[in-house]
Amino acid sequence: MTRPVCILVCALGGEGGGVLAEWLYGAAVRAGHAAQATSIPGVAQRTGATTYYLEIAPEPLREGAPRAVFGLSPVPGCIDLLVSSELLETVRQAGAGFVSRERTWVVSSTARALTVTEKMALGDGRADAAALAATLQKVSRGVDLLDLNALAREANTAISAVLLGAIAGSGVLPLPRSACEEAIRAAGKGVAPSLAGFALAFDALAKRRAQEREGRALVAALAMPGPSGKPPLAPAQLRALAHRRVAAYLDEAYARLFDERLARLAAAEAAGRGAGAPTPAADEAARWLALWMCFDDIVQVAALKLAASRQARVRREVNAAPADIVRTFDHFKPGVPELAGLLPAALAKRLVAWDRARVAAGREPWALPMKIGTHTLLGALALRLVASLRPLRARGQRFAAEQALIERWLGAVERGAREDAALGLALARCGALVKGYGSTNERGKENLLHIVEHLAFTAGRSAAERAEAVQAARTAASADDAGRALDATLVAQGVPARPPREHTVRWFKRRPAAEAAVAGPRQ
16 A cells, blocks of 8 residues: 555544644654644534544655655545444445545544434434444445543543554554554643553454444344333332432422332232233323423522532533632522412413413513523532422412323323223323423324323224324324424324414514615525
């Protein structure tokens, strides 16, 4: 091989892609190879990575050998090594043509930074990690996938050091391990944790080389249930965890109500199939019931912001040393619905009516924008005061409204489980529609109740047909925010689509012609 080894490094913002490129260049020079490195800045917030391009001569410099000629930018189809810190970003670069089956080896982290589109989905909008890995396997010469973020956290270092270890461990570059480690030492900053992260990735990849075959084994390793790659919890474990969460949300009496509700569902299933039979509807409902009973409110938000685990996560994400001072500012914008939720029903009703009158008059809904320094004493005390309002939850209008809706859903699950196992399970799974907060949460509850009211117990249809209809509607409800797929499914099932929601339309006076002429045309 006489042509240079072409390397494209793709990193998200703040991950040290530039440092990694410098280390690679330094390692090549120390190993006696001619090399060249350039950077291609991009908007790193998920609209494009900041990329770094390197070319390294395949053989060490020799006296009298021809001088190497390098390119300044990557060429699609001409990349020998693609390095990326995020799985979907790796696939995006493959889609741009930088990965070829004949030439390109891919080294990528399996970690994900969810896109806005993935977060906005009503259902589980995450891209399938197994499918992404399978795509890379099909289009590349070979793939090395590791959870490099986890290794970086273990070594308390930046992911750039771990990426360098993975690159060296892949064996694609003509660079010995010693040259890469010497490049890290020469930088003079964070040497010990960087070397530790390098070693973790290098050794992990070497171990994988010895234990697993490339390709299928790597893809199969990603096809494990759950976002963390861990097997799902057993029903008894899930119920225990849910009980503790509900108790921490309010009190032990509230957790006992959670247990009683699940017992009702299990009894309904036993009545339909006999004692000792499995209870899939109750098992499925446990998770969604716990999440619904622990609905988000201003008290919950304040408690989460003050949690020690959140402070530790922030420090870990910014790679702060124990002696470093980290200042955290949180932005809040509570509106009338959030404040009214903690008030008694009569007061909440009057406050909501006042805000609706404002909106109907063409004004913005009332809100209180705030910027609070969580790291300060006053900021922490303010959030602690809001978090201490937890006992008021059970007396507030929001709590009563949520419990009434929960009972409507559970009543439908209970009735369906008595009639047919599949129908009860389909209705229990509809609890997944209630998620998020604000308009997303309200939309999910409206969709669930509409499905229960019009599909679950329709006369003239068998239980199996109704279970299938409920399942189809639940899937459609998670397809898009506007609910077009759900409405189409409802109509296809012979039931009415959801009624249109009321929206305030604001009208603005047109600018006078003279004023428009002075201001000039709009850009």
